[in-house]
Amino acid sequence: MTTDQKLSWTRIRALVRKEVNDFRRNRFIATTMAVLPLLFMIEPVISVFKLPADAPAGKLDALVGVSTLELMLIPALIPAVVASYAVVGEREQGTLEPVLTTPIRPAEFLLGKALAAFLPTVVIAYVMYGVFLGAVGLFAHPNIAHDIFEPSRVLTQLLFTPVVAGWAIWAAIAISTRTSDVRVAQQLGSLASLPPVAVIALIGFDVIQPSVGLAVGLGAGLLVIDLIAWRLVAAMFHRERLVTGARA
Amino acid sequence: MTVESDSAATRTRAVPTGPAIVVDGLTKRFGQRTAFADVTFSVDYGEVFGFLGPNGAGKTTTVRTLGTLLAPSAGTATVAGLPLTEANGVAIRSRIAVMPEQPGLYLRLSVAENLDFFAGLYELDDRRGRIERALRAVNLLDRADDPCRSLSKGLRQRVGLARALLSDPQILFLDEPTSGLDPLAARDVHDLVDGLRRRGVTIFLTTHRLAEAEALCDRVGIMNTTLRTIGRPDELRERLFAKTLQVATAAPLADPDRVLVGLPGVEGWHASEQGYVLAVTDPDLAAPAVARAVIGAGADLLALTPSRHSLEDVYLQLIDEDVEAQAR
Ligand SMILES: Nc1ncnc2c1ncn2[C@@H]1O[C@H](COP(=O)(O)OP(=O)(O)OP(=O)(O)O)[C@@H](O)[C@H]1O
Ligand SMILES: [Mg+2]
Numbered sequence A: 001m002t003t004d005q006k007l008s009w010t011r012i013r014a015l016v017r018k019e020v021n022d023f024r025r026n027r028f029i030a031t032t033m034a035v036l037p038l039l040f041m042i043e044p045v046i047s048v049f050k051l052p053a054d055a056p057a058g059k060l061d062a063l064v065g066v067s068t069l070e071l072m073l074i075p076a077l078i079p080a081v082v083a084s085y086a087v088v089g090e091r092e093q094g095t096l097e098p099v100l101t102t103p104i105r106p107a108e109f110l111l112g113k114a115l116a117a118f119l120p121t122v123v124i125a126y127v128m129y130g131v132f133l134g135a136v137g138l139f140a141h142p143n144i145a146h147d148i149f150e151p152s153r154v155l156t157q158l159l160f161t162p163v164v165a166g167w168a169i170w171a172a173i174a175i176s177t178r179t180s181d182v183r184v185a186q187q188l189g190s191l192a193s194l195p196p197v198a199v200i201a202l203i204g205f206d207v208i209q210p211s212v213g214l215a216v217g218l219g220a221g222l223l224v225i226d227l228i229a230w231r232l233v234a235a236m237f238h239r240e241r242l243v244t245g246a247r248a
Numbered sequence B: 001m002t003v004e005s006d007s008a009a010t011r012t013r014a015v016p017t018g019p020a021i022v023v024d025g026l027t028k029r030f031g032q033r034t035a036f037a038d039v040t041f042s043v044d045y046g047e048v049f050g051f052l053g054p055n056g057a058g059k060t061t062t063v064r065t066l067g068t069l070l071a072p073s074a075g076t077a078t079v080a081g082l083p084l085t086e087a088n089g090v091a092i093r094s095r096i097a098v099m100p101e102q103p104g105l106y107l108r109l110s111v112a113e114n115l116d117f118f119a120g121l122y123e124l125d126d127r128r129g130r131i132e133r134a135l136r137a138v139n140l141l142d143r144a145d146d147p148c149r150s151l152s153k154g155l156r157q158r159v160g161l162a163r164a165l166l167s168d169p170q171i172l173f174l175d176e177p178t179s180g181l182d183p184l185a186a187r188d189v190h191d192l193v194d195g196l197r198r199r200g201v202t203i204f205l206t207t208h209r210l211a212e213a214e215a216l217c218d219r220v221g222i223m224n225t226t227l228r229t230i231g232r233p234d235e236l237r238e239r240l241f242a243k244t245l246q247v248a249t250a251a252p253l254a255d256p257d258r259v260l261v262g263l264p265g266v267e268g269w270h271a272s273e274q275g276y277v278l279a280v281t282d283p284d285l286a287a288p289a290v291a292r293a294v295i296g297a298g299a300d301l302l303a304l305t306p307s308r309h310s311l312e313d314v315y316l317q318l319i320d321e322d323v324e325a326q327a328r
Helices: A009-025 A027-050 A057-083 A085-093 A096-100 A106-139 A142-148 A151-178 A182-192 A194-204 A212-236 A239-244 B059-066 B086-095 B111-121 B127-137 B153-165 B183-198 B210-216 B233-240 B256-260 B283-296 B311-327
Strands: B019-030 B033-044 B048-052 B074-079 B096-099 B171-175 B202-207 B219-224 B226-231 B244-249 B266-271 B275-280 B301-306
Touching (some): A009 A027, A009 A106, A027 A106, A057 A085, A057 A142, A057 A151, A057 A194, A085 A096, A085 A106, A085 A151, A085 A182, A096 A239, A106 A142, A106 A212, A151 A182, A151 A194, A151 A212, A182 A194, B019 B059, B019 B202, B033 B059, B033 B074, B033 B202, B048 B059, B048 B210, B059 B074, B059 B171, B059 B202, B086 B096, B111 B153, B127 B153, B153 B171, B153 B183, B183 B202, B210 B311, B219 B233, B219 B311, B226 B233, B233 B311, B244 B283, B256 B283, B266 B283, B275 B283, B283 B301
Parallel strands (some): B033 B226, B048 B202, B048 B219, B096 B171, B171 B202
Antiparallel strands (some): B019 B074, B219 B226, B244 B275, B244 B301, B266 B275
């Protein structure tokens, strides 16, 4: 692997800027980024409001679990849709070849693609979580709000949002370098983004007891996996195969 | 189209020494299929080199290989002074620019945004100035803010060219820059290439248009999986075709042997429909002598024409040989 040379942030920045400009004008991606998060935020808000204040503890726990889960689908699924475009999309448009004839390195190309998906995803996911918390804090019964505002839960959500997004992005990009069809990449990407969400589900449903230590530990673990994933995907990035479209 | 003549664009590029491209025994296979084999040639700095060949001859694959997109299966090459190896990929790519067969623009982005992205990928300074100069060179300055989606095929091709000019490359690879363009648009591209040539830019150009190669290129290589021949267009014509002089007379000569044999520069003759075809060593030497002899023999001379073979004749001759060889 020759990815150890210094990365050029000029190139990475140029790529991120291009991607964001392109996303904004890509109706499919723009709609996904706008609508999908709203769905996954509004649904939990409605369920919280429908829950009677004297609901049994079990029911409350289940609700909190589902809400956490739905909110976590935002960082998991947006990248799957957006980052799946990363390589196949460029190839389908015929833009990959000219890009690869510039001095850009695979690690730079992939990091740029990942950041371009990561930044909007995390911003959107935090905003949605913030709106959810705001709605709960203002309008939900204090009992319910107390449970949802529990520090370890909030911390889990805050920590896991970026690492789940990171995971989903690398999975989607890895798939994107290997498939020849955008739609297939998106479907596989959505599936591949789910395993970390399952872990969070277990925490949400109190199968795994939430605690600050656990959240930090799991978050750190996923972060390491994200970094390894970047290097792995960069190593998988095979200029020749990408240009010729041949399968591995 | 005009090529920038202000000081910035014509600033003396440090003309590198040595050849721009050296290719030695280069071969590329895709599994069982050989795209090109054992290709050897070199291109000097400042030269416009034309790469001709029928569909599937391996032109694009050669460009992609020299542009470090594909790894050669065998052989060696030096591009812009650097050995063609994976480790040199980034350095080579920063010295060259490639315009692929399809321009490959981001259709949702504007012309300027497309160029700005690539200026960033080349880590160029003064991006605005460079973009402006590149767009002016291809006469597209007024379309800078239009989305590429709204451009016609010919205009997109020009954006591709502007993009390739951004980084002031030492070597410019153009893969069929005029394919699918109308004659006027093609002429614009020709003018541009000509202007770049005068600026000393090294250009490696693939094309199907033989007249184009003949008009633009200092040297051409004719390719059909292997490199069939290489040289200046006029050299190739001479090498492949015997020089002849056509003599048309009002009536057949009474004794052609007595009139034609032994004249300076004439090596032999045979009768043709219009008169006679003479094999000559030098038409300029033979023509006056033939004219005097024919008139001296009392015949009415209608025309005296030296053979004209175009690059197209050379090309068709070579490729036909290949087709026949395959049929055997
Ligand atoms: N990725 C690939 N996988 C397998 N074979 C390939 C691949 N790319 C090119 N080839 C084969 O290599 C040969 C040369 O193709 P290439 O595209 O270089 O030809 P070309 O001279 O550019 O043709 P054209 O004039 O049609 O553009 C062809 O037989 C082609 O089918
Ligand atoms: Mg081609």
